[in-house]
Amino acid sequence: MTWNALGLTALYLGVASTARDWLIGFLNERTPAALGRPLATLARFQSAVGEIEASLTAADDLVASLAERADAGDPAAARHAGMAKLSGTRAAIGAVEQAVALVGNNGLTRRYPLERHYRDVLCARVHTPQDDSIIAAAGKSALEAAPGNIRNATTGAAVPAS
Numbered sequence: 001m002t003w004n005a006l007g008l009t010a011l012y013l014g015v016a017s018t019a020r021d022w023l024i025g026f027l028n029e030r031t032p033a034a035l036g037r038p039l040a041t042l043a044r045f046q047s048a049v050g051e052i053e054a055s056l057t058a059a060d061d062l063v064a065s066l067a068e069r070a071d072a073g074d075p076a077a078a079r080h081a082g083m084a085k086l087s088g089t090r091a092a093i094g095a096v097e098q099a100v101a102l103v104g105n106n107g108l109t110r111r112y113p114l115e116r117h118y119r120d121v122l123c124a125r126v127h128t129p130q131d132d133s134i135i136a137a138a139g140k141s142a143l144e145a146a147p148g149n150i151r152n153a154t155t156g157a158a159v160p161a162s
Helices: 002-027 043-071 073-105 113-125 131-144
Strands: none
Touching: 002 043, 002 073, 002 113, 043 073, 073 113, 073 131
16 A cells, blocks of 8 residues: 555656646746736746745655655555655645646646646546545544554654643
């Protein structure tokens, strides 16, 4: 299950990265006559692309880190793989949704690949483990942990009860 969750997450982060790359090219090429310069020169678009970049980078780093830990035999990596899928695929979907919103109708026309990337990234929701299962398992695990036995998942150190 670890590699299934991490592999699927990496796949959909790749789709989102491809959508981001298309968006960057579009914003650099698109020069509305009334503006006289590319959309990429506007602070609004620069900030939005920065948000996408930050989200995808964090998700990529999470998946890579857990994959390295899983390879090293860290049992916590296996326990966290589902939550990484949840976070990573949500980041991927959000990034592509934001790209579509930024370019408006151009993002939903089959003339441009962004429409296909959007449909593709939405498939992340149907792959096992699905979000509701991941969330329910995480909640159950947290609630069943005895207050004196809660441990930091990374270090294994006891977390003091408040």
